[in-house]
Amino acid sequence: MPAVSSPSSRALNAILPLVASGQPYEAHQKARTFASRYNKSRQYDTAIDVLFQSARELLKVGQQGSGTDLTLFLLDVYESKGEVVNDESRGRLTQLIALTGSSGSWRKTIIDRSIAWSAKHGDCPAGDQDMHHYIGELLYKDGAFNIAEPHFLASGKRDSARLLADMMVEWSAAGGAPGIFALRGTLPYLQNGNILAARTFIFQFISQLISSRPNIRSPLQTSPLPVTPTSEITHTKEPLLNFCQLAVLTCQRANRDKNQAIRESWVRLCGTYQSKGGVLATREVRAVLQEIATLYFAIPPPRTQPDNPFGAMLSSMMGGGPPGGGAPVRRLLSPAGPSTPGLD
Incomplete structure (x- = not known):
């Protein structure tokens, strides 16, 4: 040497x-x-x-x-x-994470400590976005889908949203309704105020899903259905897939309480799909949708809300604090208007 x-x-x-x-x-x-x-x-x-x-x-x-x-x-x-987090300091860690390999708990130990360091010394309280993306991609390639998922969500980058969509389609092929996997990507991104990632995710998911399973497209609407002059959805046989597409487009056009028509559209959208039962009608998902309603449409939450473990998990994943630490801080968001693509 x-x-x-x-x-x-x-x-x-x-x-x-x-x-x-x-x-x-x-x-x-x-x-x-x-x-x-x-x-x-x-x-x-x-x-x-x-x-x-x-x-x-x-x-x-x-x-x-x-x-x-x-x-x-x-x-x-x-x-x-x-x-501080920069290309050099991050690069040392990503090299070592890759070399550690997937056997044992060694890699997880390094990942956890690296993310904690990047959260403290970087710009993102959930941990460095590029590091999360790298780790998510590495775990995805190793087939560790459940471990890769929170890293793609925490990254919030467009490339992360695309890879998450590809992974979710692949994951759903092993068993499980595609709509559930679509929901797992769409809601956390919306809940974090990241419309661009949510939009990127759901449309990549739909595109990849139809490529592998063309029969999931609705026979009643075989071509994309225009929603606005610049947006369209692909109507499918899976109600959750349709809901996710419409939810993203509705949030994209939100302007808190200044656009009454869009606020009413959100209420009708949730009410229509929740009336059919299923996962959207569960207490946990209803609470997440209520948080999204408050964030984008300034629709106040109910005076009393039950514990929401799913929402708490998403909040923790996105870098928020645990519940019970005093009165929650009301988040404010000014999402993109109809002419802009969203937030990153």
């Missing part, structure tokens, strides 16, 4: 050859010793370089335990330094 020339060269030239020669334990111990010294002397960048390169090489040779330990130490140094 060639000699390293950098402020951390003395340490790395002592550590990396040990990895290459099959002495991972000795390499791990030396890495911790050197990094501790640098950290204590506030040579944070040198400590970070030592830990990153040592962890990377250990993970490459299958030493997940040692590599994870050094990665967590790296995050401790990030905290000591006050390292």
